[in-house]
Amino acid sequence: MDQKKCVIPISGGLDSTVILRYAESQDYEIHAVSFNYGQKHFNKEMSCAREQGYLHSYTHKLLDLSFFRDIVQTSALTNDDIDVAKTKDVLGDPQTVNYVPNRNMMMLSICTAYAESLGAETVFHGAALVDSQAGYWDGSVEFLSAINNVNDLNRRSRVVIEAPLIYKSKKEIVELGVELNVDFERTWTCYEGQEEACGQCPACSSRIKGFLDAGYIDPLPYSIDIPWVELAGSVFKPGNRNIPLKRLGSHARIARKKLHDL
Amino acid sequence: MCGIFGSFDYNVYEKLYAENGDRGNFASGSMYYSKKTGIYLRRDKHTTILTGERAFLERDSYDWFAGHRQAPTTTQRAFKAATTHPFDYKHWIVAHNGIIENYSSLLRDYPSHQTNPVDSSIIPVLLDDLYVGSDELAISETCNRLQGTFGCWIFSKHTRKTYIVRSGSTVFADKLTGSFSSVKHASHAPSALDEGTIYLVTAEGLVSVGEFKSNSPFLIL
Numbered sequence: 001m002d003q004k005k006c007v008i009p010i011s012g013g014l015d016s017t018v019i020l021r022y023a024e025s026q027d028y029e030i031h032a033v034s035f036n037y038g039q040k041h042f043n044k045e046m047s048c049a050r051e052q053g054y055l056h057s058y059t060h061k062l063l064d065l066s067f068f069r070d071i072v073q074t075s076a077l078t079n080d081d082i083d084v085a086k087t088k089d090v091l092g093d094p095q096t097v098n099y100v101p102n103r104n105m106m107m108l109s110i111c112t113a114y115a116e117s118l119g120a121e122t123v124f125h126g127a128a129l130v131d132s133q134a135g136y137w138d139g140s141v142e143f144l145s146a147i148n149n150v151n152d153l154n155r156r157s158r159v160v161i162e163a164p165l166i167y168k169s170k171k172e173i174v175e176l177g178v179e180l181n182v183d184f185e186r187t188w189t190c191y192e193g194q195e196e197a198c199g200q201c202p203a204c205s206s207r208i209k210g211f212l213d214a215g216y217i218d219p220l221p222y223s224i225d226i227p228w229v230e231l232a233g234s235v236f237k238p239g240n241r242n243i244p245l246k247r248l249g250s251h252a253r254i255a256r257k258k259l260h261d262l
Numbered sequence: 263m264c265g266i267f268g269s270f271d272y273n274v275y276e277k278l279y280a281e282n283g284d285r286g287n288f289a290s291g292s293m294y295y296s297k298k299t300g301i302y303l304r305r306d307k308h309t310t311i312l313t314g315e316r317a318f319l320e321r322d323s324y325d326w327f328a329g330h331r332q333a334p335t336t337t338q339r340a341f342k343a344a345t346t347h348p349f350d351y352k353h354w355i356v357a358h359n360g361i362i363e364n365y366s367s368l369l370r371d372y373p374s375h376q377t378n379p380v381d382s383s384i385i386p387v388l389l390d391d392l393y394v395g396s397d398e399l400a401i402s403e404t405c406n407r408l409q410g411t412f413g414c415w416i417f418s419k420h421t422r423k424t425y426i427v428r429s430g431s432t433v434f435a436d437k438l439t440g441s442f443s444s445v446k447h448a449s450h451a452p453s454a455l456d457e458g459t460i461y462l463v464t465a466e467g468l469v470s471v472g473e474f475k476s477n478s479p480f481l482i483l
Contacts, residue, residue: 130480
């Protein structure tokens with residue numbers, strides 16, 4: 001039987017990297033796509049996406065959508081005049097200034113077209129539960145259902161967009177990533193795109209919380225001090241207070257060795 | 263996303279009602295209360311809920327005003343009173359902003375609760391079930407069971423008191439006056455309330471009366 005094919009949009013972020021490993025574990029032939037839509041953190045994202053590519057073999061296309069910067073002026077991610085919002089200032093907003101209008105619809109449409117031309121039946125979408133909670137309508141279960149309803153109109157080819165993480169908390173995604181041997185040191189989440197993650201944007205906030213809840217120290221460098229041990233005491237339930245936070249160094253060392261072997 | 267807000271001062275309540283308009287213009291609900299007159303609840307389809315309110319309120323002398331403004335969701339796009347905040351169940355009245363992640367599993371724990379597409383409807387059911395004589399304990403236990411994001415005002419008919427809690431969702435307040443809002447207001451709701459704290463609304467302001475474990479998916483440093 002031919003290997004199943006899938007298309008995966010990858011950003012170099014934690015969620016899409018876990019999806020990559022998940023698709024590998026399900027024995028998919030993977031066709032990865034990354035997008036440059038003019039986002040501030042593009043270089044950091046792509047650095048991670050490419051490193052993940054060195055470690056595992058799949059086709060990887062980079063699509064240039066940088067025209068988006070010219071037409072989308074409202075997002076902090078694509079407009080240099082707008083600061084990336086910190087979590088404490090925007091949490092609970094119906095749509096924060098970090099939101100990029102209709103981004104997921106655009107990317108998933110392109111991935112679906114690619115999948116159809118490849119004869120792939122699946123596009124994996126990296127939406128997670130926290131995306132809905134952060135106010136991103138295009139990361140919700142309802143959005144996934146609606147876009148699949150549209151794709152169902154295709155009389156000839158059936159491409160289904162699956163989102164295996166959509167009901168998972170960040171904690172559960174980290175745990176799954178550990179299980180799948182993800183090299184978290186080579187994933188990028190922060191919207192700022194600086195050398196070190198800011199630790200204060202909504203992307204960083206949920207990532208840090210996910211690692212803490214899962215019982216791990218995030219191997220990414222942060223520009224602010226993250227008091228992991230002290231915070232661990234505040235998030236663990238009283239009965240688990242004696243369980244120490246684990247470091248993910250072994251995974252990173254294994255990954256680095258593979259990189260150097262190529 | 264939705265917005266919750268409240269104040270002892272109706273003028274402030276009107277301002278906070280307007281400020282929360284961006285968070286929801288689909289439906290709104292209010293609870294007015296005074297010891298003398300009791301509780302008054304109303305839920306309306308759109309934004310004109312405050313039309314004519316002043317005359318009504320002056321006539322009936324309410325002195326605490328708490329409200330909610332609601333955005334439509336995919337699952338609920340037609341106005342129905344049953345799916346509009348505040349939710350009134352037995353001894354509890356609750357308005358909520360946020361997403362209850364574990365709504366489905368909570369529904370399984372309470373099979374007698376009539377299924378409601380709005381996840382917030384489970385909150386007063388939990389409060390009623392977990393009440394053993396103390397408002398604070400019931401609220402703490404309820405919040406411990408909720409996963410996701412929430413900012414709520416909770417009115418207990420046992421004690422005729424209002425409480426405010428938040429975890430993951432924003433609630434700003436003036437702790438001296440008791441005014442609060444999901445949207446920051448420089449004059450009337452300037453400061454973020456602490457996550458995981460149960461605040462009691464009193465005539466002297468907001469008082470911390472309990473805690474719960476916040477399961478917010480965000481960590482704010």
